[in-house]
Amino acid sequence: xxxxxxxxxxxxxxxxxxxxxxxxxxxxxxxxxxxxxxxxxxxxxxxxxxxxxxxxxxxxxxxxxxxxxxxxxxxxxxxxxxxxxxxxxxxxxxxxxxxxxxxxxxxxxxxxxxxxxxxxxxxxxxxxxxxxxxxxxxxxxxxxxxxxxxxxxxxxxxxxxxxxxxxxxxxxxxxxxxxxxxxxxxxxxxxxxxxxxxxxxxxxxxxxxxxxxxxxxxxxxxxxxxxxxxxxxxxxxxxxxxxxxxxxxxxxxxxxxxxxxxxxxxxxxxxxxxxxxxxxxxxxxxxxxxxxxxxxxxxxxxxxxxxxxxxxxxxxxxxxxxxxxxxxxxxxxxxxxxxxxxxxxxxxxxxxxxxxxxxxxxxxxxxxxxxxxxxxxxxxxxxxxxxxxxxxxxxxxxxxxxxxxxxxxxxxxxxxxxxxxxxxxxxxxxxxxxxxxxxxxxxxxxxxxxxxxxxxxxxxxxxxxxxxxxxxxxxxxxxxxxxxxxxxxxxxxxxxxxxxxxxxxxxxxxxxxxxxxxxxxxxxxxxxxxxxxxxxxxxxxxxxxxxxxxxxxxxxxxxxxxxxxxxxxxxxxxxxxxxxxxxxxxxxxxxxxxxxxxxxxxxxxxxxxxxxxxxxxxxxxxxxxxxxxxxxxxxxxxxxxxxxxxxxxxxxxxxxxxxxxxxxxxxxxxxxxxxxxxxxxxxxxxxxxxxxxxxxxxxxxxxxxxxxxxxxxxxxxxxxxxxxxxxxxxxxxxxxxxxxxxxxxxxxxxxxxxxxxxxxxxxxxxxxxxxxxxxxxxxxxxxxxxxxxxxxxxxxxxxxxxxxxxxxxxxxxxxxxxxxxxxxxxxxxxxxxxxxxxxxxxxxxxxxxxxxxxxxxxxxxxxxxxxxxxxxxxxxxxxxxxxxxxxxxxxxxxxxxxxxxxxxxxxxxxxxxxxxxx
Numbered sequence: 001x002x003x004x005x006x007x008x009x010x011x012x013x014x015x016x017x018x019x020x021x022x023x024x025x026x027x028x029x030x031x032x033x034x035x036x037x038x039x040x041x042x043x044x045x046x047x048x049x050x051x052x053x054x055x056x057x058x059x060x061x062x063x064x065x066x067x068x069x070x071x072x073x074x075x076x077x078x079x080x081x082x083x084x085x086x087x088x089x090x091x092x093x094x095x096x097x098x099x100x101x102x103x104x105x106x107x108x109x110x111x112x113x114x115x116x117x118x119x120x121x122x123x124x125x126x127x128x129x130x131x132x133x134x135x136x137x138x139x140x141x142x143x144x145x146x147x148x149x150x151x152x153x154x155x156x157x158x159x160x161x162x163x164x165x166x167x168x169x170x171x172x173x174x175x176x177x178x179x180x181x182x183x184x185x186x187x188x189x190x191x192x193x194x195x196x197x198x199x200x201x202x203x204x205x206x207x208x209x210x211x212x213x214x215x216x217x218x219x220x221x222x223x224x225x226x227x228x229x230x231x232x233x234x235x236x237x238x239x240x241x242x243x244x245x246x247x248x249x250x251x252x253x254x255x256x257x258x259x260x261x262x263x264x265x266x267x268x269x270x271x272x273x274x275x276x277x278x279x280x281x282x283x284x285x286x287x288x289x290x291x292x293x294x295x296x297x298x299x300x301x302x303x304x305x306x307x308x309x310x311x312x313x314x315x316x317x318x319x320x321x322x323x324x325x326x327x328x329x330x331x332x333x334x335x336x337x338x339x340x341x342x343x344x345x346x347x348x349x350x351x352x353x354x355x356x357x358x359x360x361x362x363x364x365x366x367x368x369x370x371x372x373x374x375x376x377x378x379x380x381x382x383x384x385x386x387x388x389x390x391x392x393x394x395x396x397x398x399x400x401x402x403x404x405x406x407x408x409x410x411x412x413x414x415x416x417x418x419x420x421x422x423x424x425x426x427x428x429x430x431x432x433x434x435x436x437x438x439x440x441x442x443x444x445x446x447x448x449x450x451x452x453x454x455x456x457x458x459x460x461x462x463x464x465x466x467x468x469x470x471x472x473x474x475x476x477x478x479x480x481x482x483x484x485x486x487x488x489x490x491x492x493x494x495x496x497x498x499x500x501x502x503x504x505x506x507x508x509x510x511x512x513x514x515x516x517x518x519x520x521x522x523x524x525x526x527x528x529x530x531x532x533x534x535x536x537x538x539x540x541x542x543x544x545x546x547x548x549x550x551x552x553x554x555x556x557x558x559x560x561x562x563x564x565x566x567x568x569x570x571x572x573x574x575x576x577x578x579x580x581x582x583x584x585x586x587x588x589x590x591x592x593x594x595x596x597x598x599x600x601x602x603x604x605x606x607x608x609x610x611x612x613x614x615x616x617x618x619x620x621x622x623x624x625x626x627x628x629x630x631x632x633x634x635x636x637x638x639x640x641x642x643x644x645x646x647x648x649x650x651x652x653x654x655x656x657x658x659x660x661x662x663x664x665x666x667x668x669x670x671x672x673x674x675x676x677x678x679x680x681x682x683x684x685x686x687x688x689x690x691x692x693x694x695x696x697x698x699x700x701x702x703x704x705x706x707x708x709x710x711x712x713x714x715x716x717x718x719x720x721x722x723x724x725x726x727x728x729x730x731x732x733x734x735x736x737x738x739x740x741x742x743x744x745x746x747x748x749x750x751x752x753x754x755x756x757x758x759x760x761x762x763x764x765x766x767x768x769x770x771x772x773x774x775x776x777x778x779x780x781x782x783x784x785x786x787x788x789x790x791x792x793x794x795x796x797x798x799x800x801x802x803x804x805x806x807x808x809x810x811x812x813x814x815x816x817x818x819x820x821x822x823x824x825x826x827x828x829x830x831x832x833x834x835x836x837x838x839x840x841x842x843x844x845x846x847x848x849x850x851x852x853x854x855x856x857x858x859x860x861x862x863x864x865x866x867x868x869x870x871x872x873x874x875x876x877x878x879x880x881x882x883x884x885x886x887x888x889x890x891x892x893x894x895x896x897x898x899x900x901x902x903x904x905x906x907x908x909x910x911x912x913x914x915x916x917x918x
Contacts, residue, residue, distance in 0.1 A: 013160040013217045014197040015190035021160045022215055029162065031128030031146035040142040047141045047157055047219035049226055070096050072254060076284045076740075125156035145216040149207050158223045159201040159214035161185050166210035166448045168421065169201060172337050174224065175573040175630075180208040180421055184452070193605060193630055194224060195573050208421055209400075209449075228631055228659055249779060257290045260723070264730045272733035282730050285740040290723040292715055292747070299708055302759040306704040314687040315697040316671065322683030324708065325666045327701025328647045329566060330772040332694065333638060333660070335652035336572035336579060339670060340586060340691055341548040343653075344418070345426035348512055348549075349373075351503050352387035352542035353485045353493070359433065362549040364403045364425050365416040366432030382434060386490025389436070390541040394517035396431035396438055398458045398470040403428045423513070426546045427472070439463075445531045453477065457535055459522070467522040469531070471538060475504045478516035482540040486519075492539045503543060511581020512545035547578070550586045554691035558587050561695055565771035569624050569641075571634050571660075576604050576627040583625045605629045608636065616640045634660035647772070651694065653678055668694055703763035705773070706838065710758045713784055714835040718750050718828050720792025725799050725820070735813065737803035737820045741878050746821055749864045750828045757857035758835060762850060783909050790905050791834075791898075795827035798894040806887070814881035818869055822883065823891040825865045829858055830895035834902040839910060843903055 013021045022028055032040070065074070073096045081089045125138045128146040138156040141147065146162070149155055155169070161183060168180040175181070175195035184198055194202070201207075201214060203223040220226055261283045268274040268282060306323040310316070317323050337343050344363040349356060350370070357380050361368020370380035370388070382389045401420025418425035431438075440463030447457040455473025462468065471478055479500055484492040507514045518538040558568050568588050572579050580602050583589035589602075605628040608616065613636070620640040626633065634650070638660050641648050650657070650664035658681040661667025669682035670689040679685050686693045725737050780788070802823045806816035832854065833847050868874050870882055 012190045014200045015187050017187055018162045018185060025144040025215060027144040027215060030131050032144055034129050037129060037142055040144060041140060044142060045220060046139040048139050049221055072287050076287050079280060079284055141216055141219055143216050143219060147216060148213050150211040151207050151209050153207045155201045155203055155205050157203045157216045158218040160217050161199050161212055161214040163213040166450055167212040168209045170206040170208045174202055174205055183212060257287055261286055264727060268730045282736060285743060286723055286726045290719050292719050302704060302708050302711060305759045306700060310697055310700050313696050314693045316685045316687055319683040322666045323701055324705050326697050327705040328773055329649045329698055330646045331567045331569060331641050331648050333569045333571050333648060333650045335657050336570050336574060336582060337548060339651050339653055340554050340570060341550050343548060345422040345546050346549045347426045347430040347544050347546050349545040350388060350391050350542055352391060353487055355488060357388055359430060364418045364429050366429050368433050370434050382436060387486045387488050390486045390490060390519060391517045392431045392434045392436045394470040394519055394541050395427040395472055395544060396436050397441055397460045398456055398472045399424050399428055401425045401428050423546060447532045457531060459531055469520045471518040471535060472515055475514050475516040475543060478518050481535055482518055482538045485540045495540060507543060507545045511578040512547045515544050517541040550582060551691055555586050557692035557695040564768045571626045571629050571637060573629055574627060576602055579625050579627040588624050602627060605633050608633050617643050631659050635663050638663045699763060699768050702767045706764055707759050707761050709779060710835050710838060711755045712779060714758060714832060715755050716788045717791035717795055717831060718747060720788060721796035721799060721824060724792055724796035728800060737817060739879055742817060742821050745868060745878055746824045749861060753857045753860045754828060754832045757854040760851050760853040761836060787905055791831055791902055794898050794901055798827055798898060799823045802890055814879050815883060818880045819883050819887045822865060825861060826891045826895040827898050829861055830899040831902060834899060841903060
């Protein structure tokens with residue numbers, strides 16, 4: 001910012017008197033001259049956030065070749081080129097390029113989280129230039145500008161207030177607060193958090209009521225939103241569990257392949273005196289046979305299909321690995337406002353002298369009934385319940401909000417919408433539910449709400465001409481002005497202050513925001529002079545408890561997450577009492593969850609700030625509610641959970657959530673009420689803003705992971721059988737049953753056809769009753785490794801048998817090799833049906849139904865193999881030859897034998913597991 005901003009860099013503007021801030025910015029109440037503003041604009045730059053840096057195209061393409069197994073293929077291709085085998089070179093290279101192309105197309109979309117934040121900035125601003133107010137581009141606002149904001153305006157930059165009149169600002173996207181923040185000119189503590197800097201307006205927030213004038217202290221990337229942008233860009237993206245597992249598996253496999261190739265070359269040269277070209281060809285054949293080159297494409301395609309399935313379930317996935325990551329989530333860290341709750345304030349109860357009324361419904365829709373609480377529960381009736389009428393009348397008439405029919409077919413499908421402040425909207429909806437009619441009432445005078453007084457008062461004339469003063473506001477302020485209270489019959493009686501103070505504490509302890517209603521009939525003429533001076537001797541009508549209600553479907557989803565072994569943690573900018581109450585109502589907080597056994601575990605932002613990283617890590621798994629948090633706190637919480645090996649999903653809808661969404665293993669944004677910045681920072685966007693969709697997405701992620709395991713379990717024996725065939729031939733000095741290009745053929749057609757069918761398998765019955773899998777565990781456990789080895793021997797042995805049987809009968813080499821390739825294809829087809837169920841027996845009618853793609857894949861495989869066997873151009877490319885019905889019969893019969901023997905292996909494995917559990 002140069003010299004102009006140096007003073008402010010030394011001291012927080014929210015903690016400095018207005019005149020000191022003006023002096024430090026070299027300006028005054030009259031604003032800047034146009035020439036001075038232009039000079040500052042040239043110095044600090046436009047008031048917008050810089051676009052994100054994108055990797056160059058070549059880098060985004062090459063990253064998809066960064067895999068150890070692809071490296072082996074590329075080396076094999078180079079060796080084939082050196083030997084002049086251009087057909088083999090072309091086929092091997094083509095396989096590598098196709099795999100990279102699939103990954104690039106699916107994941108090539110560049111990140112645009114910062115662009116989404118830029119779109120939140122105001123387009124225009126009202127600034128004082130050359131002594132007069134003028135409308136200017138928000139891009140042209142500079143530090144030192146004096147700007148004016150009114151109700152409905154979006155704040156163009158970070159602003160230190162100079163004047164404020166009934167000013168309240170909606171900051172939920174930045175702070176997580178569900179209630180508009182009251183703003184005033186007075187300086188606050190230098191250590192105040194963002195939500196407590198009442199003397200500041202922040203760029204991108206919305207003015208809910210009142211008006212204000214202030215001086216711009218920061219623009220562009222120096223604003224609070226700009227600081228969050230920097231945090232997003234500094235967060236390091238973590239690898240997904242699947243990525244880590246496949247990387248470990250690939251490296252282990254590469255070492256094994258290279259080691260076996262060296263052993264094979266040594267034995268072939270020393271024992272059998274193979275020539276160098278023969279050894280090179282055999283080594284390449286072995287490497288190509290052992291490398292599951294179809295695996296990257298298979299995983300990508302399976303994830304892509306999962307993306308489509310999740311989209312049908314209202315979860316839009318922006319990054320492929322997030323699909324699988326959701327399936328391994330162990331903790332969901334959720335924002336409260338708008339995510340777990342509706343972000344629509346709702347009146348829950350009305351308390352009068354001696355009676356209490358429950359209010360049904362949620363949100364601003366005037367749908368729901370009022371019932372008398374207790375043993376004599378009945379529907380409330382304003383004609384009978386005069387004390388309730390008094391409360392409702394005060395809350396409806398002392399109110400500037402409107403609840404109007406909305407567009408049910410519009411975004412979010414909202415049938416009712418609020419015009420005004422959320423709290424007043426809840427009170428307006430309360431009156432409409434009760435059936436109170438304002439027709440005929442007229443307002444004569446007004447004392448607007450101010451943060452210093454914390455109440456609003458109106459002088460209203462009834463349809464019969466009587467005038468009544470109505471007051472609503474903070475219960476302590478209203479109670480101080482009351483001398484009587486409304487009795488059940490509507491008549492005044494002496495006030496019981498101790499009773500009301502106890503009720504205020506009890507309602508507040510439940511996490512509800514408490515407002516009081518009072519009245520005073522005007523006897524004789526209307527109050528003379530200022531209405532504010534006559535607000536004494538009031539009659540307390542009662543209290544109203546208001547809350548941002550939980551989403552009912554979110555409560556069920558949290559219970560389902562618990563059953564699935566997934567912890568749910570709420571991180572909010574709201575107050576601790578409200579947060580704990582909502583957490584308890586939703587099932588996030590339970591007494592047995594507390595760390596000391598005496599109550600729910602909760603940490604506030606101030607307590608978290610005082611903790612070291614080690615202290616936070618020590619308690620983070622026991623705490624389920626965090627209140628009054630900042631964006632930095634959210635990142636610390638997510639990081640502390642990840643330090644314990646937790647796979648963390650972070651949900652949210654505000655700008656303040658974006659950095660934590662980026663830090664988390666998978667970020668989940670709300671699609672309707674979420675900001676563009678949040679959507680672009682997340683891997684998953686919920687199209688319906690429904691927390692329950694997260695649970696369904698987790699189920700889908702687990703299904704996809706199961707299907708990937710099935711695919712890997714199916715695919716690897718192909719490579720194992722082929723490697724075994726070549727290895728046996730070289731070790732015993734025999735003719736190679738398979739050429740390298742034939743190996744590639746069988747690998748690709750089984751990966752693209754048969755493996756793809758397993759991606760459509762439905763979820764296993766117990767998918768959401770298992771605990772989350774250990775992200776450190778291998779994708780293949782010991783049972784699966786044994787199964788892969790056995791199946792490799794079975795299919796490989798059958799292939800060796802048919803090849804050498806054909807050669808013994810005098811068949812040409814090409815025909816014998818074609819029979820061997822066919823045996824591999826049909827053996828894999830038979831094994832496919834073994835893999836449809838990971839542990840259950842496949843000797844059931846269920847194996848024949850439930851997934852028609854399996855049958856389409858089987859037909860496709862046989863058709864492609866027929867092309868391989870009988871198409872002349874395939875004979876030229878792959879050294880194939882036609883075979884007869886006898887060869888088809890042998891290979892088909894052996895494939896059935898393979899299927900039955902694998903089922904025996906699975907049965908033995910199940911019996912062993914039962915013995916272990918017993």
